[in-house]
Amino acid sequence: xxxxxxVERLEAEAVNSAKVRQPLYAARKKVFPxxxxxxxxxxxxxxxxxxLGIYYLTPWLRWDRGPFAxxxxxxxxxxxxxxxxxxxxxxxxxxxxxxxxxxxxGVGLFLITSTVGRAWCGYTCPQTVWVDLFLVVERAIEGDxxxxxxxxxxxxxxRKLVLRVSKHAIWLVIGAATGGAWIFYFADAPTLAGEIFxxxxxxxxxxxxxxxxxTTYTFGGLMREQVCTYMCPWPRIQAAMLDxxxxxxTYNDWRGxxxxxxxxxxxxxxxPVGDCVDCNACVAVCPMGIDIRDGQQLECITCAxxxxxCDGVMDKLGRxxxxxxxxxxxxxxxxxxxxxxxxxxxxxxxxxxxxDGLFSDKVAHFHIRKIFRPRTxxxxxxxxxxxxxxxxxxLTRDRLEVNVxxxxxxxxxTLSDGSIRNGYTVKLLNxxxxxxxxxxxxxxxxxxxxxxxxxxxxxxxxxxISVEPDRLKMLKVFVRQPAGQIQGTAQTxxxxxxxxxxxxxxxxxxxxxxxxxxx
Amino acid sequence: MSTEHIDDVSGISTTGHEWDGIRELNNPxxxxxxxxxxxxxAWAIGYTIAYPAxxxxxSATSGLLGYSSRNDVKNELAAAELAKGKYVAAxxxxxxxxxxxxxxxxxxxxxxxxxTFKVNCVQCHGSGAQGSKGFPNLNDDDWLWGGKADxxxxxxxxxxxxxxxxxxxxxxxxxxxxxxxxxxxxxxxxYVASLSGKVQDASLIEPGAKVFAENCVAxxxxxxxxxxxxxxxxxxxxxxxxxxxxxxxxxQVRAPxxxxxxxxxxxxxxxxxxELAVYVHSLGGGE
Numbered sequence: 001x002x003x004x005x006x007v008e009r010l011e012a013e014a015v016n017s018a019k020v021r022q023p024l025y026a027a028r029k030k031v032f033p034x035x036x037x038x039x040x041x042x043x044x045x046x047x048x049x050x051x052l053g054i055y056y057l058t059p060w061l062r063w064d065r066g067p068f069a070x071x072x073x074x075x076x077x078x079x080x081x082x083x084x085x086x087x088x089x090x091x092x093x094x095x096x097x098x099x100x101x102x103x104x105x106g107v108g109l110f111l112i113t114s115t116v117g118r119a120w121c122g123y124t125c126p127q128t129v130w131v132d133l134f135l136v137v138e139r140a141i142e143g144d145x146x147x148x149x150x151x152x153x154x155x156x157x158x159r160k161l162v163l164r165v166s167k168h169a170i171w172l173v174i175g176a177a178t179g180g181a182w183i184f185y186f187a188d189a190p191t192l193a194g195e196i197f198x199x200x201x202x203x204x205x206x207x208x209x210x211x212x213x214x215t216t217y218t219f220g221g222l223m224r225e226q227v228c229t230y231m232c233p234w235p236r237i238q239a240a241m242l243d244x245x246x247x248x249x250t251y252n253d254w255r256g257x258x259x260x261x262x263x264x265x266x267x268x269x270x271x272p273v274g275d276c277v278d279c280n281a282c283v284a285v286c287p288m289g290i291d292i293r294d295g296q297q298l299e300c301i302t303c304a305x306x307x308x309x310c311d312g313v314m315d316k317l318g319r320x321x322x323x324x325x326x327x328x329x330x331x332x333x334x335x336x337x338x339x340x341x342x343x344x345x346x347x348x349x350x351x352x353x354x355x356d357g358l359f360s361d362k363v364a365h366f367h368i369r370k371i372f373r374p375r376t377x378x379x380x381x382x383x384x385x386x387x388x389x390x391x392x393x394x395l396t397r398d399r400l401e402v403n404v405x406x407x408x409x410x411x412x413x414t415l416s417d418g419s420i421r422n423g424y425t426v427k428l429l430n431x432x433x434x435x436x437x438x439x440x441x442x443x444x445x446x447x448x449x450x451x452x453x454x455x456x457x458x459x460x461x462x463x464x465i466s467v468e469p470d471r472l473k474m475l476k477v478f479v480r481q482p483a484g485q486i487q488g489t490a491q492t493x494x495x496x497x498x499x500x501x502x503x504x505x506x507x508x509x510x511x512x513x514x515x516x517x518x519x
Numbered sequence: 520m521s522t523e524h525i526d527d528v529s530g531i532s533t534t535g536h537e538w539d540g541i542r543e544l545n546n547p548x549x550x551x552x553x554x555x556x557x558x559x560x561a562w563a564i565g566y567t568i569a570y571p572a573x574x575x576x577x578s579a580t581s582g583l584l585g586y587s588s589r590n591d592v593k594n595e596l597a598a599a600e601l602a603k604g605k606y607v608a609a610x611x612x613x614x615x616x617x618x619x620x621x622x623x624x625x626x627x628x629x630x631x632x633x634x635t636f637k638v639n640c641v642q643c644h645g646s647g648a649q650g651s652k653g654f655p656n657l658n659d660d661d662w663l664w665g666g667k668a669d670x671x672x673x674x675x676x677x678x679x680x681x682x683x684x685x686x687x688x689x690x691x692x693x694x695x696x697x698x699x700x701x702x703x704x705x706x707x708x709x710y711v712a713s714l715s716g717k718v719q720d721a722s723l724i725e726p727g728a729k730v731f732a733e734n735c736v737a738x739x740x741x742x743x744x745x746x747x748x749x750x751x752x753x754x755x756x757x758x759x760x761x762x763x764x765x766x767x768x769x770x771q772v773r774a775p776x777x778x779x780x781x782x783x784x785x786x787x788x789x790x791x792x793x794e795l796a797v798y799v800h801s802l803g804g805g806e
Binding site for chain 2: 407408409410413414415416417418421423453454476478483
């Protein structure tokens with residue numbers, strides 16, 4: 001029935017299998033992932049192209065903001081304390097938008113994890129993407145799994161030296177490009193690129209590139225799966241995020257066991273035999289170097305390459321895809337109950353099939369409905385709520401602000417005509433990249449007039465102030481109230497700032513102090 | 520310990536230490552840890568060679584890189600001086616009125632003058648320049664010797680009634696206790712108080728005005744508005760250096776008090792005096 005002569009049998013052993021498990025102090029067992037091909041591999045190529053494309057190209061996107069602001073679409077201008085993201089400009093005091101986005105990213109991660117498991121780890125985590133990229137280089141230079149293993153085990157020949165040196169050189173170049181792209185987010189990319197290559201950029205730029213080159217090279221090239229297994233806290237946390245309805249990469253032993261390399265003999269002996277031919281293809285392609293058939297484990301980043309590898313084998317054997325597949329624990333458990341006749345015996349794959357070899361109707365398959373359950377509704381709701389809140393606050397936020405600080409020393413000054421004067425530091429925030437004329441007006445405080453130091457305008461109830469684009473203007477304002485109109489030692493009034501062109505306005509409540517005697 | 524003891528459960532040798540049958544496993548240190556440890560040792564040795572480190576008899580090794588925190592401070596101070604240089608040069612070459620009219624220069628001078636004020640002037644004029652009895656409030660619009668920037672500069676430069684400066688501002692009101700009768704003092708005090716407020720006995724005003732016209736107009740002026748040439752205060756406004764009210768005025772008529780302010784030019788130099796003048800002028804009462 002099973003013709004497994006066409007299937008290449010690979011010698012592969014999981015790095016964490018019980019047979020070879022070592023104390024934690026043991027040196028790393030090298031992993032030589034074999035190239036996989038299939039739909040998940042194609043999807044991963046696509047995700048890699050998109051994520052790397054976003055990372056490397058974003059700083060080069062332009063966005064016209066007029067003559068008074070930089071034209072880089074995404075720019076973290078640390079020196080001027082501004083963050084530009086396309087049409088959004090964020091001042092330091094608006095950093096809660098970034099905090100909100102981080103909270104959304106967190107809740108989004110919970111949502112993704114509770115539905116499709118460790119998709120973040122398997123597809124989009126920078127560690128995964130860069131390791132994938134580094135493996136592309138390694139395969140191109142040293143060949144696929146067997147060639148690499150042979151090279152690694154062999155003596156140091158001139159060929160080995162050349163291959164190794166060129167591999168590490170290209171890795172370092174990728175690392176430098178990674179660090180180089182990072183700094184472009186913090187300064188005008190074309191200018192900085194010119195400065196980098198002419199050696200005139202700031203030392204911090206070179207230091208950042210050096211540090212990120214080192215981390216990219218070390219994590220992506222040298223440490224690889226160890227970063228995920230030993231350094232990353234997320235695998236530990238994610239275990240708490242998964243439940244029986246989360247999709248994980250699963251070896252379906254209810255149809256695979258008992259695995260056998262000699263199916264014909266076993267069948268001839270009248271024993272049950274599963275779909276797994278123990279070819280180890282799933283182990284050979286695993287970038288983490290593990291055996292998914294040992295069950296769900298901490299090391300598994302659910303990159304689904306073993307699914308591709310196994311599906312390829314199943315094609316050759318003429319069996320259905322999905323011996324290794326994305327499955328939920330509840331489906332898996334149901335199918336296991338079926339295959340073990342209610343948990344009473346060992347797996348008998350014939351129990352899940354009908355007489356003509358097809359899967360019986362009782363076999364559970366994943367249904368998209370399972371994504372929608374109370375838990376994921378809560379995550380979706382929370383995520384959308386925060387998102388809408390941020391959006392609302394972004395669309396209605398002030399681009400004009402006034403802040404006032406009352407002089408404390410002296411609190412008030414008596415003038416020669418008996419009137420009382422108070423001093424204020426008034427800060428006008430023009431948060432758009434356009435110059436504006438902002439009219440500052442006194443509200444309340446009967447009979448009072450104000451004058452602004454350095455502004456050539458007669459004292460009055462309102463004074464127009466021109467404010468530079470995207471700047472804060474600090475004014476020294478003196479407010480003076482005639483003796484006869486003073487009501488109490490502490491009167492409250494408002495400074496109102498208004499842009500007469502856009503009708504934007506803001507107010508600040510301040511206090512006017514006067515001595516007892518002036519009443 | 521002569522024989523090696525292997526732990527049965529883990530198969531790892533023990534250190535030979537034993538407490539009540541409990542033995543300590545001799546797990547090797549992780550290799551990355553050991554390597555890091557050796558790197559830090561190498562780094563430390565290199566560091567002590569490159570930077571000042573080893574104490575000697577009279578000083579310490581200076582290090583190959585020639586680093587010293589004192590030099591750093593010196594360089595930073597020099598850089599700060601250099602940065603201030605263009606402002607200081609402009610302040611030296613311009614008059615105080617010109618400085619006050621230039622936004623950038625005024626900002627610098629106000630900051631610098633404010634610092635000088637905090638060290639030299641607050642003892643009498645107060646930390647907010649608000650003054651106190653006998654010491655003028657510099658925030659208001661009443662000036663004994665003039666409130667223009669150059670007049671303020673003149674006052675700070677040479678002081679007031681400061682004997683050792685020949686150009687100091689001098690004026691002295693005689694003690695009228697010996698010149699006019701106590702009754703006349705009461706009358707003139709009532710008159711002066713009436714110029715800016717109410718008095719208890721309005722009948723004193725008219726004779727007081729006569730006393731004023733005979734004795735006071737020479738300095739304070741016929742309209743009692745004062746005269747800045749002599750530092751004679753305006754008697755019609757709401758600001759009283761030695762207290763308001765008839766009693767305080769009478770005391771001042773009888774035996775006047777006179778404040779003294781030192782000349783600051785020798786102590787501070789011209790640049791700092793200019794900065795101070797611009798600062799005082801900016802407090803809100805400058806003319």
